[in-house]
Every structure is written in C-alpha cells, then in structure tokens.
Amino acid sequence: MVILVALGLPLLGALLLALFGARHYAAELNAAMSFATLVAVIFLVLRVLRHGSILALHEQFFVDSFNVFLVALTAFVGFTTSLFSRPYMRIEEQRGRLSPQRLRLYHSMYQLFMAAMFLALLTNNMGLLWVAMEAATLSTVLLVSLYRTRASLEAAWKYFILCGVGIAQALFGTILLYFAAEHILGRQGMTALLWTHLNAVKGQLEPRVLGLAFVFLLVGYGTKVGLAPLHNWLPDAHAEGPTPVSAVLSGLLLNVALYAVIRCKVLVEGSIGSYLPGHMLMGFGLLSAVLGAFFLWRQRDIKRLFGYSSIEHMGIITFAFGIGGPIANFAALLHMTVHSLTKSSIFFTAGHASQTAHTQQMDGIRGLVGISPTIGWGLMLGSLAILGMPPFGVFASEFLILTTAMREHPWTTPFLLIALGVAFAAIFRKVQPMVFGESDAPPLPHSPALVPVFIHLAMVLMLGVYIPFALAEWYRAAARLIGG
C-alpha cells in the first residue's frame, strides 16, 4: 500500500533518527529518509495520474487531485530542505549553538513533522486531520525551541499557546461538524467524519451548525495559516527557530493548514449554499496581505522579514480561494506551489547569509555577492521572485489573481496593489544592500548546499513562462474539486 509506505517512511525515519540522530551520519540519514519518502510519493503520484483518485483503508485515507500535488510538493521541499540542513546544521554545531543531542531531537522531530503533515494531507477523516495538525504543531514547537535561548523559548511558548488554543477551536468546529453529520450519516461505520461522505451529503447538512462549525474551524486552522490578526506567532517562530524549520514552516505547514481550511470550506459552502465562507476567506486574506505588507516595512531581522512576507502571501492565496471559481482556485494552487518553492529557497539563502555575517540583523549583512556569489544571487533572485517580478512564476499567479479580483470584486484591487507595491519597496530596499556592496566577512567553513535553491528558482522560473500540461490539468481538476 503505497500510501502507508509514504506515511510510514517518515515515521520510521523519526524512530531511526531518535536512535542514531546524534551520530555524525545523522544528516545523511535524514536526507536519505526524506529521499525515500519522495520516491514513495512519486510512485503514489504516478498511480494517481494513472488511475485517478484513491480511497484506502476503510476509506480512512484518500488521494484526490487536490491533495496529491500538495503531497508531492511537501515531499519534494522536505527532501531539498533536508539537503540544505546538512551543511547548515553542521555549521551550527561547529559554532557550538547545538549539541549532538539537540541534533538528534532536531532530526527525529523533522521526520515526525513530515509524517504529521503527510497524515494531515492524506487522511480522509476530519478528526484524524485535526490530530495530525496538532501533532505537527507539537513537533514544530520542539523544533522552534531547539536553541533553548530566551528568544527561542519565548517564540516557542507563544507558538504553542496560540496554536494550541486555535487548534482547540478547530476541534470544537470538528465536533460541530460531526454533530451535524451524524444526523445524516448516522454513527454506524464511523463514516460521519469522512470527508468524501460529508462531501457527498453536504447539501443536506444543517446550515446553521455548519456556519458555526466553519467559524471555529477557520479561526482554528487559520491561526496556523497565519492569517491576520491570528498571525502573531508566525514571525517569532520563523525568526527564532533553526532556518530549515523556518523553511518548512513557511513552505509546507502553512500550506497544509490552508489545505485543511479549504477542505472545510468546500463542505460548508456546499451546505450553506451562500458565499459566506468565501467572503470570510477574502476578508482574512485581504487583511493579511495588507497588514503583512506594512509589517514588512519596519523589519530588521532577515528571517522575521520573510516570515511576514509569508503572512502576506498566505493572505493572497486565501483571498484567491475566497474568490473561488476555476481561475481563482487555479491561481491560488499555483501560488501555493510557487510560494513554497520560492520561500523555502529564500530561507535557505537567508540562513547561510546570516551564518556568514554571524547575525540575523540585516544591517549586519552586507555585500553577499562579494563573499559568495551563489548566496548573493540566490537571495536576490529569490526575493525578486517572491516580489512577483516576472518572469518568475509568482507573477503568473498574481496576474491571474489580480485580474480575477478586478473582475469579481473590483473594490479589492487597490488594496491588493497597495499591498504588492509596499511589499516590493519594503523587501527590496532591505535585500539590495545585503546582496550588493562591500564586505570583508570570510566565507563559510562548509560549502553551502545551494543546489536546492537554484533548483527551486529554476522551477519557479519555468512556471512563469511555461506550465506543463499535466500540471495544468492537475490544477484544473483540483480547482474544479474546490469549486466555489
């Protein structure tokens, strides 16, 4: 059962690394496990491509066109991040910021986190989805607090409390969902929480209850998506955790949380029949985009900066899902992809940049192209990509989103444009002096693994000028599935 393999490999990895995580080959092991997972996922994807969507294990797991590409994305970015984290963590260890024991924790938690995300993505059961999200939170809490410094503890604590509370709301939402569902589906066979069944009968579910449920689910999972004003944990966690963790948080966890929200949205919209959920998403999205953009303006810490940029982009994606319809959903899915690729690559370079300069304060980071051209150009191109500069793919999705917004809700366009403009000025005026200019810092002891960066950026570039047919079909199918 390929799904089980895909789920089991990271768990196995977590176990192995919990045992051997302190050895010198732990990083390689980590990468190897991630690679194995990637391979398994590729098989899964191929199967889906061949036979269409899968239901498995008493319908507890399922793969449709919506989550399969997220699974693929997650596996891929997870693998590249593990590649990146190898030299990065070595350097951290050499500089005495981490002990081997911590590295063991890091590696096993990393795998556990991946497992949790796969579970969240693959499960058909809204309850299991909740459990998986909670598990992901817990594992990342440990990762964020890895350095055990005051700042990292504070960040982890805030992260834990805010997301814990949020998740609790989500649980209540799930309970309400179940409550509404069992009237239709009954308690027998425990089908009342299976998304596929819920989706089948969503028309009959009691609208009032689902309305309430959606509010709780939205607030709950939305906290993890980092929608303003529920976002406060996000910049801290991104800034204080180890960079690979920031990369996967930004690149994957937010996506997964949003995935959960969208699953719920599909059900609720089907039941209510009104655009209420869509409008809620649009509201959150717009608010996050604008606030995120203005937050960017005053940042000093490089990882914090890009954390806020994630808020902004999650806002844009949420907004697009809120608009709904084939084009907007297509654009949102595309934006999910390019954002996680770009943002993770940015975090890779940002991590090495702050290592070379021995600080995360952007005023301290100067003249990267002089020290290491790959880091410098990686950061520059990545930032330009994330800012929606053509020919990078982010522009493609933003173009679609903007045009659709003009079409469906013209009044939102100025806000979006202001957000984009301000974000551009804010990020670029910070990145340029870091990349260009003079510096006398010595290069890194271990040569940074920046191949992932350029692979990611190359993919993003390709998506800007050419979207492969299969991928496009995929997005289309998913967009149809989401509907709205």
Place this chain on the structure above:
Amino acid sequence: MHPSHVIAELLKLLAASLLLISFAMLSRRRTQRLITLFAWQGSVLFISTLLVAYSAGLTELYYSAALTLLLKVIALPWILHRLIQRLGAQWDSETLVNIPTTMLVGLGLVIFAFGLAQPISRMATTITRNTIGIALAVIFLAFLMMITRRKAITQVIGFLAMENGLFFAATSATYGMPMVIELGIALDLLVGFFILGIFFFQIREQFDSLDLSNMEALKED
C-alpha cells in the same frame, strides 16, 4: 419517573456545576486552588460521560470516561501539583484585569454562548440536548481566563479547562467522537502536556520565573 429523565436532569445538574466551576476558576487567585478546581471539573466530566454512556448504552463512551478519569482527574492534576511544588509557583497570581470585571465579561459570554447554541440544541436528538451551550460557555470562560492571567501555569490550566469544555461538548452533544479520534486527541493532549512540563523548567532556568511579563521581548519596536 423514567430513568432517562432522571439522567437528563442529572446531566443538566452536572452541566450547571461545570459552568459553576469554570466561573470559580475565573475568580480564583491561588494556583493551587485552580488545580483542585480543574480536578473537580474533570471528575464532573467523568461522571457525565458515564451517565451518557449508560443512557445511550455505548461501550466506547465507557473507555472515553475511563480515559477522562485517568487523565483529567488523576494524572494531570497530580503532575500539575508536583510541578508547582517543584517550581515553587503556587503563590498568588494577580490578574491583568480585576476579577469583578472579568466575571461580568464572563456573564456576557455565557449569554452569548447560550444564544449561539440555541439552534443547535433545538435540532439535537440526544437527551443532552441543550448542554452544548454550556460546553461553549465553558470554552469561552477558559479562553477568558487564559487572556486575563499572567502566569504560564495558569494559562496552561485555562488551556486544559478549554479541553474539558470540548470533551463535554463532544460527549453531551454527539455521544462522543469515534474512538480513534478520542484516542488521538487524548494522546495529543498528553504529549502536549509533557512538552509543557519540559517547557516550564526551561523557561524557569532561562527567565528564573514563570511570569509571562518576562516573555515580551519579541515584538515590533
């Protein structure tokens, strides 16, 4: 009088006491007391779950009840107790907002919760129909408590209280979630709690107090 009615009445009573306990928690200052109240809340939850299990004749709810007993009546309060012993955190914890105001807000929240729950309880078929409003109220009150308290521990207790509210909602409104979920949730709760335990010590050694006012360094300045 038919037993089911009796059970229903009993359940209402328990629900009411649950709400009462939440209010009490809102008003208490001493951490020690909070823990005791939390244990009480747990036991009420346990009894209500038992009753529902009996009246609905659902075996899995018995497991759920047992789980509640283990976790929320025995394990967590005990660990919490040990924790504050070890951390010496049992002193008074002054609130950010003074108690009476908090109570008033709480009252408003309860009304809001009931109003919110009405349509749901109207369509509920279980004998525990209108308890969901109370569950909601408990959740809100716990939330309020988390907002108004200053100490890490009290916040955690608030968090746990919220979980209790959730469990109560689950059992009373829907006869409990499927067992898998119940277990998953319980597991998460336990793990989360242990992580918290670890945290307390680390926070303590870093900040040499559990006062949250020390943890306001990360901000936009």
Place this chain on the structure above:
Amino acid sequence: MSPLDWTSRYLLALSRHDLSLLLVFVLGWLVLGVAGLIRPHRVGFVARILFPLGAVAGLGGALLSGIYLITGHAPEILILPLGLPDLPFHVRLDTLSAFFLLLLGIAGAGISTFAAGYFRSGEGTAPGLLCLQYHVFLASMALVILADDAYFFMVVWETMALSSYFLVTSQHRIPEIRHAGFLYLLMAHVGAICILLCFGVLQGGSWQFTFNAMRGATLTPFWASAAFLLALTGFGAKAGLVPLHVWLPEAHPAAPSPVSAMMSGIMLKTAIYGMLRIAFDLLHVRFWWWGVLMLALGLFSALFGAIFAAVQTDMKRLLAYSSIENIGIIFTGMGLAILFQACHLPLFAALALTAALIHSLNHSLFKSLLFLATGSVLHATNQRSLGKLGGLIRRMPWVATLALIGTLAIAGLPPLNGFVSEWLLLQSFLFTPQIPHAFLNMLIPLGAAVLALTAALAAYVMVKFYGVIFLGQHREPSLAHAHDADWLERIGLAWLAFGCIAIGVMPQIALRAAGAVTGTLLGQTVNLSSPYWSIAPISPGQASYSGLILLAGIVGVVGFTFALVRVVAHGRMRRTVPWDCGYPWQTSRMQDTAEGFGQPIRHMFGPFFRMERDLPSPSDIAPRYRVHIEDRLWRTIYLPIARGVQRLADAVGVLQGGRLAIYLLYSFLTLIALLVFVL
C-alpha cells in the same frame, strides 16, 4: 520612380516570414547572453566575439523590419507554445512594432559595437554576466515591441526593467549607484502595476487578455479615460515624464555608458511604443482632453528637462535631463496627434504623429551617440564632472568630431536629423488654430513658442556640453594624456553619427517609414509623394524642406569661399598666444565653468529649483563657490509619500506588541466577531 520603390519591389520576395525570422534574431540574442556564462571572465571572448555578433543580429532585425515597413503588408501573428495554459504568448508584427524594431535594431547595432570595445574586466560585474544581462535586456525590449497579449507584455516588460536594473547596478559597490538602482526598479514596478491595471480595464468585460480582444472591446467614455490615464501614468513613469521622472537622472548616469545609451536611446522608446499601442491601437475612442493633457505634460517635461539639463555639472546627468526634454517633445507630438484625431483632422494628426515617431528615431540615434561619447571620455579621463574636463578635441579628435555631429543633431540644427522632427512638429502646431474648440485654438499655438524655447535651450545646453568637454583648455593637467577611443568604439559612434546625417539629409526615408505607421494607426499618411531628397508633408506649396540641398548649398558656398579666399588673401598664418584683450596671464581656470554656463538659467528660472549655494567670503584664502541644485518635486511629492508609508507601518507595528495575552485577545475577539457575523 525612386530607389526606395525599386528596392521595395525587389525585396518583396524576401519579406514573407519576417516575424519568425525576427524571433530567431531575438533568440540569437538570448543564446549570446547565455554563451557569455561559458567563460564569464574572458573579456576577449565576450567583448570581441559575442557583442559584435549581437550587433550583427541587431542589424539583421533592423533590416527585416525595414523591409517589412517598405513592403508594409498585413500584420503577422504567431502564438508561442509558452505562457499560461489559457493564455499562451501571442506575438504580432505590424507597422508600429516594425518601426520601433527598426529603431531598436539600428541603435542597438551601434551600441553593441561600441560595447564590444568598451566593456573591460575589473568593473563590477563579470563581463560574462554583464553580457547575459545586456542581451536579455535587448531581447526583452524587442519582445515588448512584439508582444500581443497582456500577460506576455507584462512578463517581458518587467524582464526588461529587471535586466536593466542589474546593468545599472553593475558597479554596486558605490552606494549612490545602489540607491539609483533601487529608485529605478521601484518606479518601474509602480509603473508596471499601473499598466497591469490599464490592461485590466482595457479588456472591457471580455476577460480576454489578448490585444485582439482588447481591440474588439468597447469601453464607456469613463473607463476608456481611466485606461488612458493609467497607461499615461505607467508608461510615463518608464519614459521619465515629469513628475514621474525622478529615477531617470539617477539611473542613467549610474549605468555603464553603453547601458545608459541603451536605456535612454531605446528603453524610453518602448514606453512611447506602449503609449502609442494603447492610445491609437487598443483604445477605440480618443477624447480631445487626453490630447491636451498629454500635450501639457509633454511641453512641461520638455521645458523642465531642458532647464535642468542647463544647470547640470555632471555630463551624464546633463544628458539624462536632456532625455527628459526629448521625451517631452515626443509626448507633445503624440498629444497633438490625439487632439487632431479627436477633432477629426486626420491629416494633421498624421503629421504630428509622424513628427513624434521620427523624433523617437532621431533621439535614439543622437542620444545613444552622445552617451557613448561620454563613455569614451570617461574611459580616457575617469572624469564625469564637467568642471574637470575640457580641451579634449585635441586629445581625442575622433570622439570629438563624431560627438560634434551628435551635439548639433540634438540641438535641432539643420541639416541634421534633430531639426527634421522639430520642424515637422512646428509645422503641425501651425494648424492648431483650426481646432474647433474656443480657447484651445488660441492657447495651443503658444505651445509652439514653448517648443521653440525648449529647442533653443537645448542648443544652449548642447553648446555648453560640447564646449566644456571638448573645447577650451584642459581644466585638469591629467587630461593631457587622454587617449582616443579604440576602433570598435569608433565604428559604433560613426554608425550612429551616420544615422544622424542620413536622416537629416534624406528625411523622406524616415517620413515613409513613419508614414507606414500612421497609415495603419490613423488610416492617413502625410504627403509622401515628394522626391526622396526633400519633404513636403502637407503640400509642396504649403511648406517644404530639403536637408540634402541645404547641406549641398552650405558645402558648396563654403568650398567656393574657401577657394576664393585662398586666391585673394595672401596673408600667412602664425601661431601665437591667445590675445584675449591683451590680458597676459591666462590660466585654464579662467574659462567659463559648467556652473557659469548654468548661471543665466538659474537666474531666469529660479522658481524651478531648490538651490543651496555657499559663496566664499571676501576674506577667503582659498575661495570656493558651490551651488547645489535640487528638484522641488522630490520634496513636494515623493518624500511625503515615503513618510506616509512609514507612519502607517508604525501604526501597524503596534499590533505585534509582544504580549501573549493581547494576542489571545485578538483571536478571541476574531472568534466572537465571526460568530456574531454568522449569527
């Protein structure tokens, strides 16, 4: 029949697959760029092989588009297998794009040839990378001109901005250059956002983003005007139209000279192209007040640019401001064209548009020529400040001679090309009294006076430019061993100078090229029937001009006089020290400086400037005079915006106060609010 007709018939056979061939050339540029990465640090390989090849490709493109213009058949459309799934890249070749491709090819060829001699190692970015950026820049400009759907247009438009940004910041170790680059890219991005919005309006409910769909769309007057204003803002920002010009005088001097030449000579024209494309092709209506607005902005920019150019003391800044002036002139022409078109005077509209088009072409020639010349001067002397140059005509005769041609051309003096376009523009101003609007027909003729003032000011500026750099005494002893440009640079310069002369003496060529454009855009061309050595745009009786005969006349008279003087005057010639009213102690410091030349302008146009001057006190031992000129608009428009954003950002920052309880409160309130919302 004229040679042109003959060649056209002869070349008709060749010109059937222009578009695909052009795309091949563009692709060739990209390939060359990538090839630069093979040996990024081998100057010889990059400069001596790749850049000349790029120049050849440019020539090829120019030739093709020239043929297309002459034969002038139906538009060619191609759909590339790239782009968005629902919106593949469309490319289209029509006379308008062909004209601008011609411009790009001619100027690009010259600049690439020069660049081959110019780029040396050790200057900021590695030559190979520079080569990549340079050719991507060229290719993206060509594609901007060819793009036929909004998405592709935006992609290449921003690619153009991006590649040029990297070129501008190639010497990024200098903070001013970084600042200039940032400002440039920011303005470009803001402009791009406006253009995107403009397309969003233009699709007019069809939600098809191909230009064809936009041509088909019919907009209400309000939305049409909105689209026009957005386009004016977006393309104005790229073209450096006042008050969106602030980036231009920063970015152009910052870039290496070939890049400055390309930005000023070609990139600004892509903005003109876009404006024309939208105003005359995509929009189906035109209102007279658009024209008036454009005219006003254009005239103001022209005057503004000329005035600021006159007071500059850095040679490249001076040229940059002069670009603003020329862009202003071009916009004036376009504004007149729109005005006439809206008033149903197509012939005059054609005349004004022809003037604008030809001026674009001219400007791309002489402005690149001058920027390249400053490049040679820079290499020879490492001096950019006019206060430290002088007398180079004796050290670098080649550059000086070729630059003289450019100088006279840009000053709008017959018989060179600059005069032709200004003549045409003045001609079209002559018909403004026929506009059927009270006031307009009285006010707009005054525009001719402003134009004349601008042209004369331009002459002033250029005399200053040339005189201070090339004439007089060396202001610095180091200039004594400045060396002339090398042969590749000379070829590049000579090619552009040749262009200036050719269009000057045979304006009919340019007139026909522009005629092909106006023919498709307005369905009306000026009178093209006159023989190829002269032009009579309206009618021979009305007005005619022939640069060729003028030149012949001057040369003839001069030669005759020279011979005659040789015969009658027997005086010998001896070299002495300058007389200068018998004042004996001449030093080079006594010459008029750039500041000195600016002085009358500062005196007359004081209100335009924000001046800081520190005058030496009478008792100074080493007296120093410094005057710093600043643009008022910067403080009145841009700084307030920046401050506003800062304030908003501070206000938003409060949300992240660091206190967990408050954060919890946020989410609690959100929850309650949403619950109330669904209730």
Place this chain on the structure above:
Amino acid sequence: MSPLTIVRQFGEVILAIAIAPLLVGWIAQCRAWFQNRSAPPLTQPYRMLRKLFHKDVALATDASPLFRMTPYILFGTMVLAAAIIPSVATDLPFARVADAIALIGLFATARAFQSLAAMDIGTAFGSMGARRDMMIGFLAEPALLMVLFNAFLLSGSTALPNVVEASTAHPFLIDPSLVFAAVAFVMVLLAENARIPIDNPATHLELTMIHEAMVLEYSARHLALVEWSSDLKLFNYACIGFALFLPWGIATHGADGGLALGVAVIALLAKLIVAGAALALIESLSAKLRIFRAPEYLATAFLLAVLGLLVHLLLGA
C-alpha cells in the same frame, strides 16, 4: 527651373553679398549724423574687409580646426539664408529648399558654431560671450517664431515666397496683428544682430560686449569673413522684415520680367535706406541694457508677438 530663375537666384545672392556691408556702413553714417559726429565714409566696411583680407593671420596656439572652419561656415550659412529670403523676387529655386522655420534653424546653426568657436580657445571673454550670445538666442527664437506664426496664419504657409505672394495679392490691406508682430520683429532684430539696446557693436569694453567677445580671437581673413557674415545677417533680417511687413515691389511669381526686377531692386534699396536710418535712430535714442534686462526686453517682444497672434485669431482673419 528655367535658366532665368537660376540667373535671378544668383543675382540676388551676389546683390546681397555686395550690399550687406553697405547697409552697415549706412547705419553707421546715420548714427554719426544723429549723434552729430563726423561720419565715416559709406565704404568704410569695404575698406576694412579689404584690409583684413591682406593681413597675416595670428592664430592662437591651440586653436582647433573647428575654430578655423567656423568663419567659412558662418559665411556659408548666411549666404544660403540670403539665397532663401525673397528680397527681390519670390520665384527662387532655393526658397523651396527651406521655409522660414528652416531659416531660423540656419541662423541657429550659425550661432552655435560661432559660440563653439568662441569657446575653443578657452579664454575668459570668449566663453563669456558665447554664453551670453546663446542666452540671447534662446530668448529671441520663441519671439521670432511667434512673429512668423502671424504671417503664416495669414498666408497659410511657412514658405516666405508664399507669404509675400499672399500679401501682395491684396496690397493695401494690413492685418492689425501684423502691427504688433512688426514691433516685436524689430526688437528681435536688434537683439539678434548685437545692436543697442542688447549689445553695442561699437564697443570693446570687455564686460559688456557679447558679439565682440566672441570674435576676439579672430584676425585677418577669418575676422573679415566673420564680420561680413554678420553684416549679411543684418541684411537678411532686414529682408525678412520686408518680406513679412512691407512686401511691396518684390517681383512676384509670373510678374518678374527684367522691368519688375529693376523695380524690385530699386524698392529694396529704398527700403534699406529707410530701415537703416530708422535703425540708427532707434539705436541712438535708446540706451544699452544690463545683460539681465535682456530677458525682460525679449519677453516683451514675445508678448507683443503673442498679442498679435491672439488679435488675429480673435478677429478671425
């Protein structure tokens, strides 16, 4: 293009070259009379030219080719201008080559070259003169253009012959706008030809001179050519004025037999005599302005021209 027209063309040019210095001489003489000094002989300018042509050239050490070329270019442009302006007859082959706007351009070219040449030696006075001359230039051109616009609007053409033809078609009708234009034109003429009140051709007082400062370094044949071309410039301006405002007597197209030409030449001479006297009168009556009064002076000229334009548009000629 019949041989006759060619003859006519060359005849006109020769005439212009020949009598241009005479005009200057005449003005000088009139000025002398008005200021009751004893006047120099009429032929003084010719004598000076002759003398200069026979002198040795003293050329500054590092004068560039540009410096030596300039006198010839100046002369060339001015002769060409003379060939374009219909001073005697309108049917000139060269008049088709360049219209009035091109004429202004031609003058501008001359000015640019003169200024460049003045800067070439790199003396203080030279560059100062160049700067001032260019300043006068860019102030005078808009005014001149507006003046021409008046005439263009009347005749609907920018070609001077057409202007003349149009106005001789109905001779005794003077458009009111032309009055304003004429005054403006005279002011511009004074400014452009380095005469009082803008410049004083007779002075060598260093700090006030403009034209003289520019030609300071020239000597012998070069100076001769420069002076001659400035005489020609004055003559050309006068002829433009005649063409615009007093076109009577100019042999129009078709009616340009030998007799008509003779009449035209007589008329031209008469006009020149009158105009020269008037010019001298104005110069003697007015005082030289400070250099920074020049903008105001030329702004006035510009304003008058614009007024003329508006009057024309208002009265809808």
